[in-house]
Amino acid sequence: MSYQAQHQNQPPNYQNIREQYHIQGDYSQSGLYRQQQQSNPQMGRYTQANQDKGSHQFSQNDLSREHRITNSQNVGHHDTSHGHNHSENEHHEGHYNPLQMPCNWEIAKKHALSRRTAKEKTKDPTKTLAVETCPCCGFEVDREDIPFCSDPMALSFLGSGFTLFYNYLKYCIIILFIQLIVKQIHNLYTNYEGTYCSHIKREKMEGHIIEEPYCPDSIFLRLSLANKLDNREALETMQVLNFISIFIIMFVLIYFRKSQRQIDTTIDEEQLTPADYTICVKNIPTGLSVDYKAELTNLFQKYAVLDSSKEIIVRKVVLVYDIEEIIELEKKLDTLIERKKEAIAEHNFDFHHSSVKQIDEEIEHLEHQIHKIEEEYELHNTKFAGIAFVSFDDESMKQLVLQENPHTQLERIKSHWNRGKLTGLGNEDLSWQGQKLFLEQAPEPNDVDWEFIHITTNEKIFKRVRAWIYYILFESAAFFVIYLISHRLALLGDKAHEEELQGKLDEDTKRKINIMSFSISMTIVLFNKFGVAKIVHYIVDDEKISNKTKFQISFVYKYALALFMNAAIISFLVDIVILKNVKGAGGFIQNESQIFVLNAIFPPFIWFVDPWSLCKNIWRKYIISKGDKALLTQQEANKLMEEPDYLSAKRYSDVMKTMWFTFMYGTAIPLGTLFSAFGILIYYFVDYYNILRRRTVKESISIQLSTEMIEMLEYIISWCAFGEMIMTYTFFHEVSKIDILLIILAIIYQQLPMEDISEYLFPVENNEEIKPYAEGSASFDTDYDRENPVTKHKALAEWNQKQKSDENPHHKVKKILQQQDEFGYVADGHYGRR
Numbered sequence: 001m002s003y004q005a006q007h008q009n010q011p012p013n014y015q016n017i018r019e020q021y022h023i024q025g026d027y028s029q030s031g032l033y034r035q036q037q038q039s040n041p042q043m044g045r046y047t048q049a050n051q052d053k054g055s056h057q058f059s060q061n062d063l064s065r066e067h068r069i070t071n072s073q074n075v076g077h078h079d080t081s082h083g084h085n086h087s088e089n090e091h092h093e094g095h096y097n098p099l100q101m102p103c104n105w106e107i108a109k110k111h112a113l114s115r116r117t118a119k120e121k122t123k124d125p126t127k128t129l130a131v132e133t134c135p136c137c138g139f140e141v142d143r144e145d146i147p148f149c150s151d152p153m154a155l156s157f158l159g160s161g162f163t164l165f166y167n168y169l170k171y172c173i174i175i176l177f178i179q180l181i182v183k184q185i186h187n188l189y190t191n192y193e194g195t196y197c198s199h200i201k202r203e204k205m206e207g208h209i210i211e212e213p214y215c216p217d218s219i220f221l222r223l224s225l226a227n228k229l230d231n232r233e234a235l236e237t238m239q240v241l242n243f244i245s246i247f248i249i250m251f252v253l254i255y256f257r258k259s260q261r262q263i264d265t266t267i268d269e270e271q272l273t274p275a276d277y278t279i280c281v282k283n284i285p286t287g288l289s290v291d292y293k294a295e296l297t298n299l300f301q302k303y304a305v306l307d308s309s310k311e312i313i314v315r316k317v318v319l320v321y322d323i324e325e326i327i328e329l330e331k332k333l334d335t336l337i338e339r340k341k342e343a344i345a346e347h348n349f350d351f352h353h354s355s356v357k358q359i360d361e362e363i364e365h366l367e368h369q370i371h372k373i374e375e376e377y378e379l380h381n382t383k384f385a386g387i388a389f390v391s392f393d394d395e396s397m398k399q400l401v402l403q404e405n406p407h408t409q410l411e412r413i414k415s416h417w418n419r420g421k422l423t424g425l426g427n428e429d430l431s432w433q434g435q436k437l438f439l440e441q442a443p444e445p446n447d448v449d450w451e452f453i454h455i456t457t458n459e460k461i462f463k464r465v466r467a468w469i470y471y472i473l474f475e476s477a478a479f480f481v482i483y484l485i486s487h488r489l490a491l492l493g494d495k496a497h498e499e500e501l502q503g504k505l506d507e508d509t510k511r512k513i514n515i516m517s518f519s520i521s522m523t524i525v526l527f528n529k530f531g532v533a534k535i536v537h538y539i540v541d542d543e544k545i546s547n548k549t550k551f552q553i554s555f556v557y558k559y560a561l562a563l564f565m566n567a568a569i570i571s572f573l574v575d576i577v578i579l580k581n582v583k584g585a586g587g588f589i590q591n592e593s594q595i596f597v598l599n600a601i602f603p604p605f606i607w608f609v610d611p612w613s614l615c616k617n618i619w620r621k622y623i624i625s626k627g628d629k630a631l632l633t634q635q636e637a638n639k640l641m642e643e644p645d646y647l648s649a650k651r652y653s654d655v656m657k658t659m660w661f662t663f664m665y666g667t668a669i670p671l672g673t674l675f676s677a678f679g680i681l682i683y684y685f686v687d688y689y690n691i692l693r694r695r696t697v698k699e700s701i702s703i704q705l706s707t708e709m710i711e712m713l714e715y716i717i718s719w720c721a722f723g724e725m726i727m728t729y730t731f732f733h734e735v736s737k738i739d740i741l742l743i744i745l746a747i748i749y750q751q752l753p754m755e756d757i758s759e760y761l762f763p764v765e766n767n768e769e770i771k772p773y774a775e776g777s778a779s780f781d782t783d784y785d786r787e788n789p790v791t792k793h794k795a796l797a798e799w800n801q802k803q804k805s806d807e808n809p810h811h812k813v814k815k816i817l818q819q820q821d822e823f824g825y826v827a828d829g830h831y832g833r834r
Contacts, residue, residue: 096135098136098634098635099337099363099367100633101631102627102628102630102631103630103632103633103636105637105641107135107634107637108637108638108640108641109641110132110134111136111641111642112638112641113142114137114139114140114141114143115134115643116143116696117146117691117693117695117696118144118145119154120140120143120144120157121140121142121143121144122144136635136638138796145692148693152167152688153267155691156266158697159267159271159444159700160268161549161648161699161703161705162697162701164703164705165651166684166687167260167263168713169680169687171259172655173684174252175253175716176659176673176676177677178248178249179673180673180674182241183244183670184666184670184673186237186238187225187241187667187670188223190238191223191224191670192222192223192227194222194228196215196228196230197221197227199230215227215583216584216590220590220593220594220669220671221590223669224583224593224668224669224670225668225669225670226589226731235728235732236736239728239736239739246721246742246746250717253754254754254757255758255762256710257707257710257759257762258758258759258764260703260706261703261758261759261764262764264706265764265765269766269767272779274391274445274777274783274784275444276398276776277315277391277392277393277398277776278389278391278392278398278784279389279401279402279440279441280388280442281387281388281437281438282387282439282440283415283435283437284296284384284386284432284435284437285386285433285435286384286386292319292384293317296314296317296388297314300314300401303430304401304405305400306404306427306428312392312397312400312401313392314392314393315391315392315393316390316773316783317390317391318388318389318784318788319381319384319385319388320385320386320388320389320450320454321377321383321454321788321790322383323383323451323789325383326370326373326789327451329366329373332366333363336366337363337633340359340360340363343359344631345631349628349629371793374789374790374791377790378790385453387453389442389784391773393773395770402439402440402441407436407439411436411438415436421435422435442784443549445782445783445784445787446699446787447548447549447699447700447701448546448547449545449546450789452544453547455546459544460543463543463544464543466542467543470539470542471539471558474535475562475565478527478532478562482527483574485523486520486571486591487574489517491579517590517591517594518594521595525567525595525598525602527566528562532563533650536555536558537555540554548700549704550704551649552647552649552652552699552701553704553708555649555650556652556656556709559649559650559653560653560657560660560712563653563656563657564656564657564661567595567657568592568661568664571591575587576588576726582730588668592665592668595661596665596671596675599657599676600675600676600679601679604679604682607686607687607690610694612644613643613694616640616644619640620641623640643695644694645696645699646695646696646697646698646699647699648699648705651687652705656712656713658679658680659676659713659716660715660716661676663717663719663720663723664722665727667724667727667728668723707755715750717750721739721742721743721745722743722746724739724742725740725743783799
């Protein structure tokens with residue numbers, strides 16, 4: 001009997017089972033069967049038969065989990081002997097061993113080729129091909145370069161995140177040129193035609209009358225707002241044009257959201273990924289003596305959707321484990337490897353010395369121990385963290401389950417305070433032992449940080465509060481140091497100006513002060529570029545965020561804010577608030593104009609020179625020249641041969657700081673808008689070249705990062721309104737009605753649900769063809785069980801075998817992957833550790 005037929009013919013009390021189990025608080029299958037059989041024995045048999053059918057149907061995708069649990073004693077005995085035999089023998093010859101020393105440079109070079117930013121070559125499915133893959137990561141070695149002149153949509157094989165980033169840059173450039181055309185060209189023209197700075201003022205100093213211009217002779221001051229302080233009509237026109245440009249930019253930002261959704265949808269239609277079928281389930285009860293995979297399969301297939309006519313089929317369940325114990329053993333493994341290197345060096349690079357072999361035995365024993373712990377975790381659900389990834393047969397089932405099982409942030413807070421429990425659960429709530437299950441869209445498998453995903457809520461709160469304290473302390477210290485330097489320089493400038501008026505300042509001293517001013521501006525830019533990024537990365541890393549997209553969002557918020565504070569706010573406080581030196585020598589206009597120029601030229605120039613790649617290339621050549629004396633494991637050699645990692649968060653932060661800075665001070669320094677527009681335009685092409693030729697992409701970035709970055713970008717409306725009002729008050733000592741109106745408009749805009757408005761005005765249709773999981777999973781580059789540290793080695797072995805079998809839809813394409821399947825330590829990198 002089919003599942004639907006069973007469901008329709010069940011007695012009336014079956015519809016109340018979901019509610020009964022909320023009250024009883026028991027979702028174990030044995031408990032389920034007992035209650036059903038007491039009320040209706042025949043129904044119990046239906047349920048048991050259906051479960052048996054489900055177990056048979058899904059066993060292939062679930063590594064025969066139910067069968068192994070049923071025969072746990074025999075399987076455990078078999079696995080133990082299997083692991084023991086491996087521990088007594090060395091790694092098989094010809095198989096990949098990540099800890100091999102000396103390393104094989106040919107394998108390392110192939111690994112580097114497989115990880116470059118290039119597409120897999122198109123294959124003819126009618127011809128039998130042998131495709132060589134990297135033994136450590138499974139990526140194809142022979143790849144097809146992407147032309148530099150190509151559209152960023154060519155990066156869609158990496159997921160939507162990177163194409164979205166380049167579309168983000170395009171819209172930032174468009175927004176800057178809109179500001180330039182609508183407002184700043186007129187602003188630049190009226191500034192240039194102004195005469196205020198050339199007016200002569202008379203001052204009495206030490207009994208003498210001294211005449212000097214209102215502003216120093218500088219192109220920056222001549223093109224700034226300071227040069228038309230006597231032109232009220234031009235000021236009013238500028239305010240009106242600013243208001244118009246902001247309205248246009250608001251509309252562009254709304255359409256920009258639609259453009260990002262369209263790109264994400266298009267790429268999602270073209271490329272199926274595990275996340276298309278999968279949800280992340282949290283707040284699952286832990287410590288139960290049950291088969292969690294079977295229980296979750298049963299729960300979602302029968303109770304996740306109240307409408308019995310809608311069939312839900314679960315294809316795979318991947319559990320998340322607390323791997324702290326394994327990470328500690330990994331650290332011991334690293335220590336042993338360092339001891340092995342020292343022993344080899346001490347014995348004249350004799351890799352077969354008795355002391356080296358002794359350490360090899362210790363390494364082999366520790367690898368075996370890690371492998372046994374992984375088996376124990378998976379077999380008996382030891383260290384299960386209460387989180388699981390559940391994949392359904394198609395995307396419509398996933399969406400239906402998510403729609404029918406919503407939750408609020410308040411519910412999560414209440415659940416946390418009650419140790420997972422939640423009172424007042426109704427028939428519509430999907431729960432297990434009084435704990436409501438919180439369902440959400442799953443991130444991509446390689447977006448999950450498996451090292452931190454198991455971290456408890458209490459620890460996350462503690463870590464993030466501590467991270468913010470560290471960040472505030474660091475930013476306060478940086479702010480104070482830059483403030484002291486800027487303040488000291490401003491005082492020297494004022495003193496030099498007085499000496500110049502008295503005729504006591506020689507040209508050499510004046511030149512030294514100008515050089516010092518430029519050097520300090522350059523130091524601030526360099527500190528922001530290198531020092532701040534490194535420190536913020538350490539702070540955010542300590543937050544132990546569960547996925548890499550959220551990590552990047554946290555990094556961008558903190559890094560962009562730090563850059564903006566150091567570049568914009570400090571100068572405002574020192575030059576305008578404290579010293580009130582706006583248009584004088586070494587004042588606000590001159591300092592911020594220099595930062596505009598450096599900010600436009602320096603980041604793309606540094607990114608083009610790429611000192612990170614240059615240093616790595618030099619170091620790589622030096623290490624390779626040492627041959628076997630390099631003393632690198634195969635895994636370390638693979639990492640050395642790669643190009644440096646590409647980090648989207650740093651790119652977003654650079655652009656965000658530029659946009660905020662430009663819109664805050666664009667009114668006073670319209671030339672800055674021109675510099676910023678062309679600076680980001682150059683940055684676009686340099687960054688695209690680097691990602692194609694000089695970077696390794698390992699991160700999978702979702703649209704969530706792009707959406708958050710648009711939210712941050714929209715602050716340009718507020719910064720523009722605030723900057724307009726501050727500059728008007730600073731130069732003209734008044735606040736106009738139009739400035740107040742713009743501030744009110746900006747506040748309202750920030751509070752509106754702009755994503756919902758954009759979706760209403762510009763709906764995007766998803767025309768994706770729904771494919772069953774069996775068909776879609778054939779094209780997955782990775783999956784949750786292949787990324788999960790505990791299940792990785794078995795899942796990879798199964799995947800490798802499937803590539804060679806006739807069950808593979810593209811079975812004529814045989815991927816050659818020789819990989820040692822003895823131990824879990826086969827990945828390139830330690831469990832997501834950064």
